[in-house]
Amino acid sequence: MSASPAVAASERAAPILRVDALKVCYALDGAAIAAVREVSLEVAAGECLGIVGESGSGKSQMVLAALGLLARNARVEGSVSFEGTELLGLPAADLNRIRGSKLSMVFQDPMSSLTPHVRIGVQLAEVLVHHARVTWADAERAALDMLVRVRVPEARRRMRQYPHELSGGMRQRVMIGISLMCGPKVVVADEPTSALDVTVQAQILALLREVRAQSGMSVVLISHDLGVVASLAERIVVMYAGRVVESAPTIELLRTPRHPYTSLLIECAPSLHRARLDRMPCLQGVPPNPLDPEIGCAFAPRCPRVTDLCREQRPPLRRVDGAAVAVAQVACHHPLHP
Amino acid sequence: MSATLWRGAGERLRANSAAVAAIGVLAILVILALAAPALNPNSVEALDWTRIASAPGMEHAHWFGTDRLGRDLFVRTFEGARTSMAVGLVAGAVSLSLGLGFGAIAGYFGGRTDYLMMRIIEILSGLPLVFFVIFLTVILGRNGYVLYASVVAVGWLTMARIVRGQTLSIRRREFIEAAVAGGAAPARVIWRHVVPNVLGPAAVYATLMVPQIILFESFLSFLGLGTQEPHASLGTLIAEGAAEMEAAPWILLAPGIFLALLLVSLNVLGDGLRDAFDVRESG
Amino acid sequence: MPRYFLKRLGAAIPTLFIIVTLSFFLTRWAPGGPFEEERALPPEIMANLQRAYGLDQPVWVQYGRYLRALSHGDFGPSFRYKDFTVSELIAQGLPVTLELGSIAMALALAIGIPLGTLAALRRHSAADYAAVSLAVLGIAIPSFVVLPLLALIFGIALHWLPVAGWEPGSLRYIVLPVIALALPPLAYIVRLTRGGMLETLGSPFIRTAFAKGLPLRIIITRHALRPALVPVAGYLAPAVASIMTGSLVVESIAGLPGVGRYLVQGALNRDYTLVLGMVILYSSVLIGMGLLVDLLHAWLDPRVRFAQ
Numbered sequence: 010m011s012a013s014p015a016v017a018a019s020e021r022a023a024p025i026l027r028v029d030a031l032k033v034c035y036a037l038d039g040a041a042i043a044a045v046r047e048v049s050l051e052v053a054a055g056e057c058l059g060i061v062g063e064s065g066s067g068k069s070q071m072v073l074a075a076l077g078l079l080a081r082n083a084r085v086e087g088s089v090s091f092e093g094t095e096l097l098g099l100p101a102a103d104l105n106r107i108r109g110s111k112l113s114m115v116f117q118d119p120m121s122s123l124t125p126h127v128r129i130g131v132q133l134a135e136v137l138v139h140h141a142r143v144t145w146a147d148a149e150r151a152a153l154d155m156l157v158r159v160r161v162p163e164a165r166r167r168m169r170q171y172p173h174e175l176s177g178g179m180r181q182r183v184m185i186g187i188s189l190m191c192g193p194k195v196v197v198a199d200e201p202t203s204a205l206d207v208t209v210q211a212q213i214l215a216l217l218r219e220v221r222a223q224s225g226m227s228v229v230l231i232s233h234d235l236g237v238v239a240s241l242a243e244r245i246v247v248m249y250a251g252r253v254v255e256s257a258p259t260i261e262l263l264r265t266p267r268h269p270y271t272s273l274l275i276e277c278a279p280s281l282h283r284a285r286l287d288r289m290p291c292l293q294g295v296p297p298n299p300l301d302p303e304i305g306c307a308f309a310p311r312c313p314r315v316t317d318l319c320r321e322q323r324p325p326l327r328r329v330d331g332a333a334v335a336v337a338q339v340a341c342h343h344p345l346h347p
Numbered sequence: 348m349s350a351t352l353w354r355g356a357g358e359r360l361r362a363n364s365a366a367v368a369a370i371g372v373l374a375i376l377v378i379l380a381l382a383a384p385a386l387n388p389n390s391v392e393a394l395d396w397t398r399i400a401s402a403p404g405m406e407h408a409h410w411f412g413t414d415r416l417g418r419d420l421f422v423r424t425f426e427g428a429r430t431s432m433a434v435g436l437v438a439g440a441v442s443l444s445l446g447l448g449f450g451a452i453a454g455y456f457g458g459r460t461d462y463l464m465m466r467i468i469e470i471l472s473g474l475p476l477v478f479f480v481i482f483l484t485v486i487l488g489r490n491g492y493v494l495y496a497s498v499v500a501v502g503w504l505t506m507a508r509i510v511r512g513q514t515l516s517i518r519r520r521e522f523i524e525a526a527v528a529g530g531a532a533p534a535r536v537i538w539r540h541v542v543p544n545v546l547g548p549a550a551v552y553a554t555l556m557v558p559q560i561i562l563f564e565s566f567l568s569f570l571g572l573g574t575q576e577p578h579a580s581l582g583t584l585i586a587e588g589a590a591e592m593e594a595a596p597w598i599l600l601a602p603g604i605f606l607a608l609l610l611v612s613l614n615v616l617g618d619g620l621r622d623a624f625d626v627r628e629s630g
Numbered sequence: 631m632p633r634y635f636l637k638r639l640g641a642a643i644p645t646l647f648i649i650v651t652l653s654f655f656l657t658r659w660a661p662g663g664p665f666e667e668e669r670a671l672p673p674e675i676m677a678n679l680q681r682a683y684g685l686d687q688p689v690w691v692q693y694g695r696y697l698r699a700l701s702h703g704d705f706g707p708s709f710r711y712k713d714f715t716v717s718e719l720i721a722q723g724l725p726v727t728l729e730l731g732s733i734a735m736a737l738a739l740a741i742g743i744p745l746g747t748l749a750a751l752r753r754h755s756a757a758d759y760a761a762v763s764l765a766v767l768g769i770a771i772p773s774f775v776v777l778p779l780l781a782l783i784f785g786i787a788l789h790w791l792p793v794a795g796w797e798p799g800s801l802r803y804i805v806l807p808v809i810a811l812a813l814p815p816l817a818y819i820v821r822l823t824r825g826g827m828l829e830t831l832g833s834p835f836i837r838t839a840f841a842k843g844l845p846l847r848i849i850i851t852r853h854a855l856r857p858a859l860v861p862v863a864g865y866l867a868p869a870v871a872s873i874m875t876g877s878l879v880v881e882s883i884a885g886l887p888g889v890g891r892y893l894v895q896g897a898l899n900r901d902y903t904l905v906l907g908m909v910i911l912y913s914s915v916l917i918g919m920g921l922l923v924d925l926l927h928a929w930l931d932p933r934v935r936f937a938q
Contacts, residue, residue, distance in 0.1 A: 078837055081753075101846070109843030116841075121834040124853045126930070135852070136842050187842065475871045477878070478912060481897040485905045486656055562772050569774045569879060570894050582774075589778040589883050593793060596786055599778050607771045607779075614770040 023093070024051035025227055026075070026112070026195055031087035033070050033079065042299045044070040046251035047087075049326075052195065057221060057228040059242025059259070061235050061274065065296045067251040068231050072197045076114055077104050092194070110140040113188035117200040119180035123172040129156075129183055130168030136190040155186040159216060178209035185216060189224075197229040202237055214240055235278035239263060247271050250297050250307035253326055257337035267329065267337075267344040269312050306342070314343045359623040366619025369612035376609055380432065383425030394418060400595040412597045414587060424601040427579040431606070434580070435561040438498045442560070443553045445499065446506025450549075451541050453507070454514025455533065461511070468504050476500060476563065484572050494564070494573050501563045502556035509552050513545040551624050555617035558610045565606060581606045635925060642917045649913045650700070653906055654693055700910075716907040723889035724911075726796070727881070730804060730888060731873045734811040738869065742816045743862070746823025747850065750831065750858075761820055768817025774879040777810035781883075794885040807884045811876045815869040822865055826858035833857070856930050863927045870919045874912055 033045040045067040052058045060068045073079050075089040075096055089096045091112055096104065108114075116122040124132060133152035137143055143151075149168070156164035159182040161175075172180055181201060188196050198217065202210040218241060221228055232238050238245055239259055246256040247268060255268040266272040294311040297303075305320040306312070312319065319342050326340040330347075360366055387408050395407075395417035403412040403420075411420035453464040480497040487493055517523060526536045561581075567573035568582025581602045588599025749761035784806060785793035796803050830836065831854060839849045878890040889908070896904035 076841055078840055105843040105845060107843065108841055114841045116834065116838060118834065122838045124835040124839065126856050127852060131852075135844065135848070139842075139844055139848065184838075187838075475875050475916075477875045478893075478909060481893055482653065482656070482905060482909060484897045485900055485902065558770065566772060566774065566875075566879065570882070571898060572894075585775060585778065589774070592778060592781060593786060596782055599782065603775050603779055607775050610770040610772070611767060615766060618766070 025054045025092060026052040026229070027088075027090045028071065028075065029088040029090070031071060031074060031089060032085070033067070033074050034084050035080070035082055036084065037082070040300055043251055044083075044299060045074070046303065048248070048251070048253055050246055050253060050256065052227050052229055054194070055225050055227055056244065057230065057242045059238030059245040060229065060231045060248060061233065061238045061245060062248035063233055063296055065250075065299065066248040068248050069199050071248075072114070072199060072229065072231065076108050076112065076197070077101075078114075106140070109136055110191035111193050112195045113191070113193045113197070115181075115184050115188050115196065115198040115201050118204045119177060119184045120172065120204070122184060123180060125172055128169055128171060129175070133168075133183070133187055133190060136187060140191050151190065152186075155190060156183070159183070159186040159189075159220075161186075177205050178212060181205060181209075181213055182216065185213070185220070189220060192224065193226060195227045195229065197231070199231045200233070201230070203232065203234070210237070217241060235274050239278075247274065250303075251299070252307065252340065253338070254308065254341070255337075255339045257329075257339075261337060265346050267339040267346050268308075268341045269314050269343075269345065270308050272345060306340075316343065318342050356620075356623040360619055363619045363622065365615050366623075369615040369619065372608060372612040373616065376428070376605065376612070377432070380425045380428040383422055383428075387419065387421050389419035389422050392418065400591065400598070402595075403597050411601045412595070414598050415591055415595070420598060420601060423579050424581075424584060424605060427581045427584045427602055428605055428609070430574060430578065430580040431561050431565060431582070431609070434498060434564045435557045438495065438560045438564075439502065439553055439557045441499045442502040442506060442556060443549060446503040447510050447542065447545070447549055449503070450507040450510025450512075451514050451537050451545065454511040454518060455537050455541055457515070457518070464507075465511070468507060477566070480567060480572060494567060497567070498560055498564050501560050502553075506549060506552055506556060510545050510549050513548050514541055517541070517544055547624060551617070551620045554613065554620050558613035558617065561606075561613070562610060581609075635921075639921065642921055646910075646914060646917055650697075650910055651693075653909050654696060716903050719892055719904065720889060720907060720911065723887060723892060726886055727877055727888035727890055730807060730811065730880070730886065731870075731877055733804070734808050734873055734876075735815065735869065737808060737812040738816040738819055739862075741812075742819030743823050743859070746820040747827050747855075747858075749820065749824045750827035751846075751850075753828070758824075761824065765817040765820045765824075768813045769821070771813075772879075773810040773814065773876045774883065776813055777806060777880055777883050780806045780810060794883070796884075796886050803884070804886070807880045807886060811873055811880050814876065815865075815872055818865055818869065819862055822861040823858060826861045827854060830854045830858040860927065860930055863923055863930055866923045866926070867916065867919045871916060874915070 028048055028050050031045055031048045032043070035042045035044060048067065048071055050058070060071075062068045070079070074083070074085050075091075077096065077099070079085065085097055087097070091107060094103075094107070096107070099107075123129075130149055130152050133155055134145060134148035137148040137151055138145060141148075153164055153168055156167060161167055161179050161182050167175065167179070167183075172183075175183065181204075185196075185198075185201070201217070202213050205213065214237065217228065217230070220226075221241075228241070230238055230241050235245075242259055244256065244258050245262045247254050247262075247270065249270055255262070255266070255271050257267070262271060263275060266275055297307050297310070303323060305322060306315075306324055309315045309319045322342070324340045324342045326338050329337040329339055387410070389408055395413060397417070398407065398409065398413050399417045400415045401409060401413045401417075403410060407419075409419050409421070411424060413419055414423070449464065453461045476497060479500075480493065483493045483497070523536065523540055526540055564573055564580060565582030565585070568580045569586045571586070574580040574583055584602035585599060585606065588596075588602060591598050745761050745764075749758040752758050781791075781793045784791045791805055792803055794803075836849065836854055839853045874890075877888060878894055880886070881888040881890040882894065889911070892904055893908040893912075895901070896908060
């Protein structure tokens with residue numbers, strides 16, 4: 010069956026970020042812990058991709074691998090390429106030219122992710138100084154402008170303050186500002202709102218939306234909260250136990266989820282207006298132990314539609330035929346929709 | 348202390364090759380020191396005026412040479428070693444008991460007692476011990492009691508702190524609460540329940556304390572404030588050796604190397620034990 | 631910040647005062663006197679001596695006079711070195727000891743911190759093991775063993791450096807003593823820096839710094855070094871104490887005319903004023919160092935400052 014024109018168009022344009030058969034595991038006391046069992050995905054230029062999954066699904070590990078931020082005892086296989094350049098195994102000097110400038114990251118907890126003894130202004134300006142080779146004076150001017158842009162009140166005073174003197178929401182704005190200093194092509198936001206109050210969450214998401222509209226950059230938004238991801242992303246990837254189990258455009262995913270895990274996530278998703286919980290309250294059980302070998306579908310113990318086939322054979326991730334707009338995939342023997 | 352804790356610690360220790368090597372070295376040193384009198388016929392004090400400061404050689408079994416009074420260095424070195432090690436053990440034991448008692452009491456009773464005892468420790472930790480000793484020597488003269496008291500004082504402060512921390516952390520556990528609720532007197536609870544459980548970390552720290560004690564005794568002896576003639580300790584021997592360094596360098600070597608090996612292996616062993624048991628100071 | 635400093639200063643002065651008072655009264659009430667070890671003196675001469683040194687007055691009067699003299703910087707005459715006052719002896723010897731001690735401290739920091747940082751960055755490498763081993767040796771082996779051994783090798787066997795002696799302004803004579811003196815604090819500093827750096831490098835804000843694409847040099851100096859050095863700052867006062875005690879031994883072995891040997895000789899000769907003066911001197915230095923370290927700690931970590 011021939012693909013629709015819109016599908017063909019997005020397939021033709023090369024993705025700006027491409028993850029290919031990525032595996033991440035750790036060696037610990039002789040045992041191997043699989044953080045990411047295998048993930049492949051693509052981010053198109055200007056697109057906002059959402060990645061959702063429980064803690065332990067490997068979503069953070071994947072992006073940390075992309076940016077070369079994993080611990081020393083991590084073993085990485087596969088490929089992550091940015092604008093055609095392979096990131097894995099790239100020498101530090103070359104990697105440093107890309108990260109922070111063209112590909113940047115916003116972390117979860119802004120209190121511990123900002124250096125406590127360095128002033129805010131310096132933490133913003135240093136990015137520009139080292140990537141764009143401008144003078145400190147120019148960089149600090151740009152930092153001030155950035156603070157205004159991310160809507161930090163009393164920006165001039167904040168420049169000279171330390172992180173602990175700002176509120177949580179302001180700190181996260183600063184972190185976003187840091188990631189934007191060099192005008193990146195892709196910003197990865199790993200749980201940017203999880204450490205914040207519910208009301209502040211909405212503000213931060215609004216900020217991200219605004220920035221994206223202004224600059225046309227790609228955003229990869231990672232969260233355990235489907236509501237957060239859905240409010241911003243055009244396409245969503247669902248991860249479970251180190252693998253992608255479903256991916257689809259947002260509206261399609263929410264309306265017609267194919268994987269049983271996705272539909273349960275939708276049922277249980279804490280909305281932006283209810284209290285956040287890290288564990289899905291209505292999902293029974295826990296994700297599998299990363300130390301255990303994979304036999305069959307990882308979701309089988311918790312799946313309401315499980316059969317013997319599920320327990321014996323791991324369902325491969327396959328394209329969904331006749332997907333409405335863009336490419337959709339699912340890894341399930343008994344999807345809710347074909 | 349639980350059996351699993353001991354077993355796990357034992358494994359970790361065995362995996363630590365440096366610590367294992369240290370145990371080996373220590374064993375050799377101890378055996379040598381104890382066996383020396385049997386190996387060499389010379390006496391510790393005999394002055395041989397015909398052989399003043401002679402270089403090491405095979406004649407007359409002066410294997411390490413002689414010092415400026417003609418005394419055989421082989422037997423003197425190992426007598427000094429025995430003295431130093433004995434001081435380490437005895438003072439270590441006293442220090443252990445003192446620190447154990449002090450720390451257990453402070454940790455058990457808590458509150459103002461604890462506060463007071465901790466302040467005392469803080470004040471005493473302020474000034475280096477050497478100056479105390481020197482000061483006491485000025486006042487009381489060269490006194491064996493001063494030496495022994497100060498050598499004991501080297502370790503008991505930190506021991507008390509560690510034991511207090513450990514006591515605080517187990518204070519709230521059920522078996523202690525049960526004993527207290529059962530009407531047991533504090534002394535009994537401390538003796539039967541607290542002490543056995545803090546003994547482990549305390550013993551581990553004791554192995555780090557012993558080299559400190561030996562070092563301090565050697566230091567004082569080196570300065571002339573410690574062990575007195577004609578007794579020898581490694582400190583006095585090294586002092587002699589340093590004085591005669593240009594004329595008779597060998598006088599310095601044996602005690603110096605022995606002390607260095609002794610201290611290094613004790614420290615490595617102590618570090619290894621501490622890593623294996625993972626002792627912490629705060630409760 | 632200034633208020634914090636003043637508060638600490640306010641606590642330090644009474645401490646010093648207590649030390650002076652306690653020491654003074656202890657020496658006066660101790661059995662025996664400074665002249666008892668000498669060959670038996672005729673009673674009139676004894677009485678004259680006592681009067682000359684003011685020992686015939688009641689203790690309280692002596693104390694008052696001592697304090698008054700102290701405020702003028704006068705520590706009184708040495709009982710043993712009859713021609714000199716304690717102040718003169720201190721003035722003679724202090725520059726030497728200070729030079730020795732400060733060079734040793736500077737060396738320990740200048741080598742210890744980079745070495746510890748290197749060990750942390752190249753964990754499990756040969757450099758790491760070398761640094762850790764050096765630290766163990768430096769901590770375990772005391773300076774009175776190290777210095778003679780060094781002198782044996784470099785002075786007697788190789789003839790590169792003098793074994794003992796002193797020449798004002800000449801560096802050759804203090805090379806070995808400084809190394810022996812610096813080794814224990816250097817060892818601790820290597821260990822503490824390595825530990826502090828390892829822990830800091832695992833912090834989230836360091837991960838952010840890497841994610842910014844900053845070069846390693848900047849990440850270490852601007853982001854990691856200050857928190858990593860907090861344990862070292864806490865060690866500075868004990869380091870000074872260690873150098874002070876070490877200098878007693880090092881000066882006597884190397885024949886350096888410093889102030890340390892006066893302390894030891896004073897103790898052996900029961901020279902009260904000398905020992906008293908030395909004790910006050912060393913206590914002041916230690917207390918001063920304690921103050922400095924507190925200030926340094928507050929500077930290294932802004933959170934401490936604002937928590938006051």
